[in-house]
Amino acid sequence: MSHTKKVMKIKLYEKWANVYDENLKIPSYQELINNVISEVDPKDNERILDVGIGTGIISLEILHKADCNLIGIDISPDMVQSLLKKCKTLGKTIDVQIGSVLNLDSKVDNLDKIVASLALHHLSGTEKYEALQMLYNRLNNNGKIIIAELDVKDENSVDRLKKLIEIKSFSAIEAYGYAGSKLAEFELEMLLKIFKKDGEYPIGKNVWCDLLNKACFKDVNVVYENKNTGYFIVSASK
Numbered sequence: 001m002s003h004t005k006k007v008m009k010i011k012l013y014e015k016w017a018n019v020y021d022e023n024l025k026i027p028s029y030q031e032l033i034n035n036v037i038s039e040v041d042p043k044d045n046e047r048i049l050d051v052g053i054g055t056g057i058i059s060l061e062i063l064h065k066a067d068c069n070l071i072g073i074d075i076s077p078d079m080v081q082s083l084l085k086k087c088k089t090l091g092k093t094i095d096v097q098i099g100s101v102l103n104l105d106s107k108v109d110n111l112d113k114i115v116a117s118l119a120l121h122h123l124s125g126t127e128k129y130e131a132l133q134m135l136y137n138r139l140n141n142n143g144k145i146i147i148a149e150l151d152v153k154d155e156n157s158v159d160r161l162k163k164l165i166e167i168k169s170f171s172a173i174e175a176y177g178y179a180g181s182k183l184a185e186f187e188l189e190m191l192l193k194i195f196k197k198d199g200e201y202p203i204g205k206n207v208w209c210d211l212l213n214k215a216c217f218k219d220v221n222v223v224y225e226n227k228n229t230g231y232f233i234v235s236a237s238k
């Protein structure tokens, strides 16, 4: 990743870190998170990596359900700062690293589960496959990966643009109704960034399945999808 791109991604979340948790007021986001957690199905003592942990919405919910060893990685110091504040208040411990999943510390190994919620689309073209290959190597046999993403076909076509405008308008209107204009603005900024391929590179759910298969994962399945928001979850195992 070039230095300029890395700085752009950090700057994006610097702007949104303090309002990000407002997402929890939005029904379709809550629905996604609930489905991610039920797919993770955390058990005591499991070693779980949360890729793009952000403000810790997923990880803190996991810790609420089971006594796991949680490791998080995120490229944005601002998102991580917000997470660490919450951990302190709630008395929870997460081993958080600031950096890119592409440069994951070699000690982050022997994982039972990996969850990546709305994070991997920030990786461009070949970086996605590179990340999946590396994550595969860090999983224990029969370990599971759960990826939540936005279903947008990776081609320049009128259909892609129409779908993109449709799903992001739905999300912006929903955000406006439940969480206010700031988050609606966030959704519209995402729309523009996806369109301009500026730090946001979502791809189709079938492409994610192909990449997982290519990276040698088995039992690759789309386990959830919401046609209005474009959110989907794919799970796979090693």
Ligand SMILES: C[S@@+](CC[C@H](N)C(=O)[O-])C[C@H]1O[C@@H](n2cnc3c(N)ncnc32)[C@H](O)[C@@H]1O
Residues within 6 Å of the ligand: 009, 013, 051, 052, 053, 054, 055, 056, 057, 058, 073, 074, 075, 076, 079, 099, 100, 101, 102, 116, 117, 118, 119, 122, 123
């Ligand atoms: C949309 S937020 C999702 C946060 C959280 N996973 C959730 O579901 O609420 C995406 C997160 O991915 C992080 N991110 C982006 N690129 C990354 C990378 N290369 N490595 C690790 N984290 C990254 C961003 O900083 C941001 O916190």
